[in-house]
Amino acid sequence: MEQKRFVGQVAVITGAAKGIGQATAIRFAEEGANVACLDVDDVANEATARSLHQYGVDAIALHCNVADMENVKTVFASILERWGRIDVLVTSAGIYTGAPLVDVSLEQWQRTIDINLTGVFLCNQAVAPIMMQQRSGSIVNISSMAGKTSWPGTMEYSASKSGVIGLTRSVAQELAPYGVTVNAVCPGNTLTEMVRGVAEQVGTRDGMTAEEWLQMRANDCPMKRLAEPWEIAGVIAFLASKDSRYITGQAIEVDGGMVMS
Ligand SMILES: NC(=O)c1ccc[n+]([C@@H]2O[C@H](COP(=O)([O-])OP(=O)(O)OC[C@H]3O[C@@H](n4cnc5c(N)ncnc54)[C@H](O)[C@@H]3O)[C@@H](O)[C@H]2O)c1
Numbered sequence: 001m002e003q004k005r006f007v008g009q010v011a012v013i014t015g016a017a018k019g020i021g022q023a024t025a026i027r028f029a030e031e032g033a034n035v036a037c038l039d040v041d042d043v044a045n046e047a048t049a050r051s052l053h054q055y056g057v058d059a060i061a062l063h064c065n066v067a068d069m070e071n072v073k074t075v076f077a078s079i080l081e082r083w084g085r086i087d088v089l090v091t092s093a094g095i096y097t098g099a100p101l102v103d104v105s106l107e108q109w110q111r112t113i114d115i116n117l118t119g120v121f122l123c124n125q126a127v128a129p130i131m132m133q134q135r136s137g138s139i140v141n142i143s144s145m146a147g148k149t150s151w152p153g154t155m156e157y158s159a160s161k162s163g164v165i166g167l168t169r170s171v172a173q174e175l176a177p178y179g180v181t182v183n184a185v186c187p188g189n190t191l192t193e194m195v196r197g198v199a200e201q202v203g204t205r206d207g208m209t210a211e212e213w214l215q216m217r218a219n220d221c222p223m224k225r226l227a228e229p230w231e232i233a234g235v236i237a238f239l240a241s242k243d244s245r246y247i248t249g250q251a252i253e254v255d256g257g258m259v260m261s
Pocket residue numbers: 014015016017018019020021038039040041064065066067091092093094095096115119142143144145146186187188189190191192193194195
């Protein structure tokens with residue numbers, strides 16, 4: 001790493017146990033940040049936090065169900081108590097669900113909205129007063145290309161991710177006078193456990209193996225490949241860095257050109 005942009009800063013990453021959240025936790029630690037890893041998968045989350053110590057930073061794993069307001073409040077209070085500040089929030093915790101409209105139960109709809117959208121709201125709400133008081137900070141909410149476009153059989157996921165973009169724009173306007181930037185990142189298909197699960201589920205539905213489905217998605221992309229989690233993490237880090245101080249309220253596609261808007 002040529003230049004460490006976050007030395008002495010505190011980054012809070014939800015969904016840090018795996019995938020894009022894990023890659024993001026590593027990126028911030030590599031660049032000198034102390035990192036709070038939040039997730040419901042305690043075993044994998046502990047492993048992520050432990051792995052960050054090799055970069056000479058402080059890192060902790062905290063059990064946090066982002067859809068549980070009391071849990072979120074307690075966890076953010078404990079982070080503040082430990083480090084006295086929060087410079088970066090990345091909301092990567094999320095689930096994928098998908099089914100044709102007529103098959104989606106109210107429970108499935110509610111669970112997706114609770115984790116993917118209410119979870120982002122609760123974490124943004126918890127961190128906002130801290131960053132407003134500091135008069136500095138960056139929030140990066142993870143949406144999806146599914147927040148900007150849609151496919152059949154994925155309406156509750158798409159709705160949750162479009163919601164993240166709307167929330168981001170409003171919070172960005174509220175926090176801009178305090179010097180806090182708020183942006184969304186919209187990844188395309190990225191090689192994580194989530195996308196492998198989707199490949200199994202949707203591939204089976206469409207009469208394909210998971211590998212065939214992943215290849216089809218790669219072929220749909222102008223770059224003819226899926227993303228690696230670190231490629232998303234790099235853009236997240238940019239949006240939390242000084243180089244992006246005049247970017248706020250944006251929803252940036254990192255999808256190899258899948259969605260151009
Ligand atoms: N992988 C992709 O292709 C892709 C594309 C677009 C957007 N995204 C979004 O990126 C984010 C990360 O996805 P990923 O691919 O890394 O998924 P992943 O499944 O690899 O990781 C998601 C993490 O979130 C955690 N999590 C789930 N529910 C939680 C909850 N209630 N509270 C706290 N943590 C919880 C999981 O335990 C897991 O560690 C998600 O919001 C996802 O919707 C992913």
